[in-house]
Amino acid sequence: MDISIISAFLSAFLWNKSPASATLQAPQPPIVEEEPYEVVRNYIGEVTAYTSREEETDDTPHITASGHVVYWGMVATNAYPFGTKLRFPDVYGDKIFVVKDRMHSRFQNRIDIWFPEYERAVQFGLKKIRVEIIREKRKPELALK
DSSP states (O other): OOHHHHHHHHHHHTSSSOTTTOOOOOOOOOOOOOOSEEEEEEEEEEEEEEOSOTTTSOSOTTBOTTSOBOOTTEEEESSSOTTOEEEOHHHHTTOOEEEEEOOOTTOSSOEEEEOSSHHHHHHHOOEEEEEEEEEEOOOHHHHTO
């Protein structure tokens, strides 16, 4: 049998495309996930730390003013409504904190981060750091309605 017939047979039946008819496809660009949040306000603010010790809270130290159990990622402030999302990018990067608690009325513009350990809260102290108030980006199809 002729070698060209065997080659044609193998090309037609064993491979999907012959090398001559194969086309190169450009590689797909990597999928870049868009940031789901947008910064509403960005400022330098006073940020402190607190724990669930009764000396720092009230007689229900593990329950916040909004009725939630304390957890890492919640903050107390009188400046923003419950549920407001914040970031402290220079200290905690993209970590999102949520307003769940209130402070003493003498602190109107301060933010207090809850810490599980007293020593870590003391080590944090009082800092003047960048605060970002964030919200979820509005979806374009919702904005048209």
